[in-house]
Amino acid sequence: MLLTSILFCLFLVIGQAQGQDFMRSTGKINVVFGVIFIIFCGIIVFLILLDRKLSKLENRINHE
Amino acid sequence: MIFKIHWWKYLGILLLVYVLFVGILNPLKPGIYDLEPNRFITNQQVNIKVKGYNTNFTKGSVISYLKTGNSFLLKASQVNIINDTDLETVFDLPPHLPGKLNLVQCSFIIDSDFDGTSVLPSKIILSQDSINEIAGNLSWTLTKSPGFHIKHTSRFPYRNILYETIRNTFFHVSLWFAMFSMLMVSVYYAIRYLKTQNRDFDLRSSSLVKTAMLFGVLGLATGSLWARNTWDTWWTNDIKLNMSALSMLIYFAYLILRSSIEDPDRRARISGAYNIFALVAVVPLIFVLPRLTDSLHPGNGGNPAFGSDDMDNVLRLVFYPAVIGFSILGFWMAQLQYRLDRLSSVLDDQEDK
Numbered sequence: 001m002l003l004t005s006i007l008f009c010l011f012l013v014i015g016q017a018q019g020q021d022f023m024r025s026t027g028k029i030n031v032v033f034g035v036i037f038i039i040f041c042g043i044i045v046f047l048i049l050l051d052r053k054l055s056k057l058e059n060r061i062n063h064e
Numbered sequence: 065m066i067f068k069i070h071w072w073k074y075l076g077i078l079l080l081v082y083v084l085f086v087g088i089l090n091p092l093k094p095g096i097y098d099l100e101p102n103r104f105i106t107n108q109q110v111n112i113k114v115k116g117y118n119t120n121f122t123k124g125s126v127i128s129y130l131k132t133g134n135s136f137l138l139k140a141s142q143v144n145i146i147n148d149t150d151l152e153t154v155f156d157l158p159p160h161l162p163g164k165l166n167l168v169q170c171s172f173i174i175d176s177d178f179d180g181t182s183v184l185p186s187k188i189i190l191s192q193d194s195i196n197e198i199a200g201n202l203s204w205t206l207t208k209s210p211g212f213h214i215k216h217t218s219r220f221p222y223r224n225i226l227y228e229t230i231r232n233t234f235f236h237v238s239l240w241f242a243m244f245s246m247l248m249v250s251v252y253y254a255i256r257y258l259k260t261q262n263r264d265f266d267l268r269s270s271s272l273v274k275t276a277m278l279f280g281v282l283g284l285a286t287g288s289l290w291a292r293n294t295w296d297t298w299w300t301n302d303i304k305l306n307m308s309a310l311s312m313l314i315y316f317a318y319l320i321l322r323s324s325i326e327d328p329d330r331r332a333r334i335s336g337a338y339n340i341f342a343l344v345a346v347v348p349l350i351f352v353l354p355r356l357t358d359s360l361h362p363g364n365g366g367n368p369a370f371g372s373d374d375m376d377n378v379l380r381l382v383f384y385p386a387v388i389g390f391s392i393l394g395f396w397m398a399q400l401q402y403r404l405d406r407l408s409s410v411l412d413d414q415e416d417k
């Protein structure tokens with residue numbers, strides 16, 4: 001849920017705020033950067049989720 | 065010692081760094097960006113302004129041609145070079161067109177001994193008042209191979225509409241390949257769980273599915289952004305898009321199924337069986353159905369992908385490392401997820417005792 005909503009927000013930011021001129025200038029190279037940015041954000045989201053699960057696990061171990 | 069166990073992770077990092085650098089920095093081949101005007105009536109002298117992309121018009125000699133669909137050529141009478149990316153070309157259009165049609169679509173060709181040949185397909189539309197096939201055929205030259213300069217370089221191919229986004233092949237397409245390899249390995253572990261009843265295999269299988277889902281969502285997102293700027297829409301009714309969204313839903317159901325069963329052994333058995341059926345359903349959805357109908361994706365709607373029309377050898381040099389690199393990244397992420405899940409299940413078992 002968190003993941004999809006973050007990605008959806010990303011879309012809006014990249015696609016709408018910058019407009020099509022930005023994405024389609026200089027041979028549409030910014031589309032490639034946008035795609036790489038989305039993948040990067042996906043990996044970051046994965047790391048955040050992993051971090052949260054790890055903290056939960058640590059809490060359980062510490063409380064025993 | 066650590067390097068010996070984790071060598072494949074370093075290999076993945078190396079491959080991804082290579083893909084990022086070469087995939088972004090290697091320039092495109094020269095091509096024709098646009099030209100105007102593009103609609104003419106025959107029997108007049110016309111002047112066409114051409115904009116090149118990555119071209120070097122000032123170096124080497126440049127000739128331009130018009131080419132009809134049935135291989136008739138018309139050579140430009142004059143080419144005025146303004147700078148490296150701009151030129152003006154003059155054609156003396158004869159009164160009649162080759163063929164029996166009033167309206168003829170022409171490709172525009174620029175041939176340079178420095179840049180090689182670039183084509184802008186079906187851009188120019190010529191119309192004539194009266195049809196005279198014999199005079200038309202005589203005034204244009206019929207030729208199959210007029211001696212164009214073909215340059216073999218290590219640059220990426222230039223395609224109109226795609227332009228630089230052809231580099232997304234390395235990021236968007238290889239994500240899907242990586243997702244699919246992870247799903248296949250997860251089914252392998254699901255089968256091993258069902259055979260051995262060892263719950264570690266189930267955890268491996270489910271963590272691979274979770275990571276593959278992340279890659280799938282990223283694949284949909286990146287594809288959508290790419291589609292927005294090439295097909296002019298976030299989402300089309302293209303069969304490949306709908307079917308991959310559908311297979312995402314199948315795997316979402318897998319995650320929901322897992323989270324809804326409390327007993328770990330029951331959960332492992334049911335989700336293992338579901339996983340096998342999910343892959344069996346997804347293969348026809350993504351790989352078979354799009355080939356049976358028309359699709360905007362290359363290689364679908366007919367013949368298999370990765371024919372020479374869709375994939376250039378220079379692209380392959382980066383694309384295959386990208387597929388391997390993203391797969392390794394996925395397996396690495398899945399491994400982290402698995403180790404975490406296993407630790408918490410060990411902790412669960414201890415608490416139960």
